[in-house]
Amino acid sequence: MILEAQGLARAFGGLRAVDGVDFALRAGEIHALIGPNGAGKTTFVSLLSGRQRADAGTIRFDGADITRLPAHDRVARGIAYTFQITSIYAGLDVFANLALAVQRQRGADLAADVRAAAARVGLQDHLATRAGELSYGHQRLLEVGMGLALQPRLLILDEPTQGLAAAEIAGFIALIRSLVPATTVLLIEHNMEVVMDLAQRITVLNFGKVLATGSPEEIRANPAVQAAYLGTPDA
Numbered sequence: 658m659i660l661e662a663q664g665l666a667r668a669f670g671g672l673r674a675v676d677g678v679d680f681a682l683r684a685g686e687i688h689a690l691i692g693p694n695g696a697g698k699t700t701f702v703s704l705l706s707g708r709q710r711a712d713a714g715t716i717r718f719d720g721a722d723i724t725r726l727p728a729h730d731r732v733a734r735g736i737a738y739t740f741q742i743t744s745i746y747a748g749l750d751v752f753a754n755l756a757l758a759v760q761r762q763r764g765a766d767l768a769a770d771v772r773a774a775a776a777r778v779g780l781q782d783h784l785a786t787r788a789g790e791l792s793y794g795h796q797r798l799l800e801v802g803m804g805l806a807l808q809p810r811l812l813i814l815d816e817p818t819q820g821l822a823a824a825e826i827a828g829f830i831a832l833i834r835s836l837v838p839a840t841t842v843l844l845i846e847h848n849m850e851v852v853m854d855l856a857q858r859i860t861v862l863n864f865g866k867v868l869a870t871g872s873p874e875e876i877r878a879n880p881a882v883q884a885a886y887l888g889t890p891d892a
């Protein structure tokens with residue numbers, strides 16, 4: 658296991674967004690986190706990345722307790738979290754955005770590493786384009802490229818295919834497959850075709866709790882999961 662969370666919890670006022678979650682990632686796997694809107698997925702990965710602080714519970718990464726480490730220390734240990742556009746600098750061009758991520762790696766050959774990161778996500782011909790002028794799909798790819806430029810051991814992606822065209826989704830799936838097993842991937846994803854195609858294991862969150870964990874086949878056949886997605890009470 659490269660990452661293990663136990664009893665992880667985070668509340669906002671009276672709302673238990675993440676409510677005692679036990680979770681483990683196997684090194685080198687693609688693991689999808691799914692669940693209805695508001696289930697706590699973004700909050701949960703924010704706790705893993707250190708973007709938000711846990712109220713309770715522990716997180717171990719590569720054997721070390723990282724529960725209380727600030728986000729930048731988790732990045733230094735190899736956890737990269739890209740989340741919905743906000744990490745992109747719209748006024749800077751693609752090269753500068755990638756350079757900001759690359760620079761965090763000591764001893765890097767900046768220009769070469771930037772070009773390599775751009776090529777990995779298919780943006781090598783857009784290096785001089787301001788990020789704000791990229792299509793939405795390309796902005797998502799830039800965000801993934803910035804995450805990859807950190808050379809993470811664990812890459813956490815929050816809805817990476819949102820806004821991508823069908824052809825771009827196919828490219829994205831190939832990209833993610835190319836990352837494992839060197840990099841472990843945890844992805845929040847609403848597109849079930851992408852989830853079933855990519856993930857070796859799936860964890861379903863519902864009301865801040867783990868509803869089920871298993872292979873795509875097990876999750877698809879799970880009545881509680883089906884009920885949660887259909888909005889049936891007492892799943």
Ligand SMILES: Nc1ncnc2c1ncn2[C@@H]1O[C@H](COP(=O)(O)OP(=O)(O)OP(=O)(O)O)[C@@H](O)[C@H]1O
Pocket residue numbers: 669672674692693694695696697698699700701
């Ligand atoms: N900073 C915050 N302050 C107050 N409530 C919050 C905050 N962040 C999240 N919440 C609430 O916590 C719950 C879980 O939100 P979260 O964004 O983690 O869910 P999600 O599963 O990622 O949802 P979605 O699929 O819609 O992105 C929601 O009810 C949300 O409104």
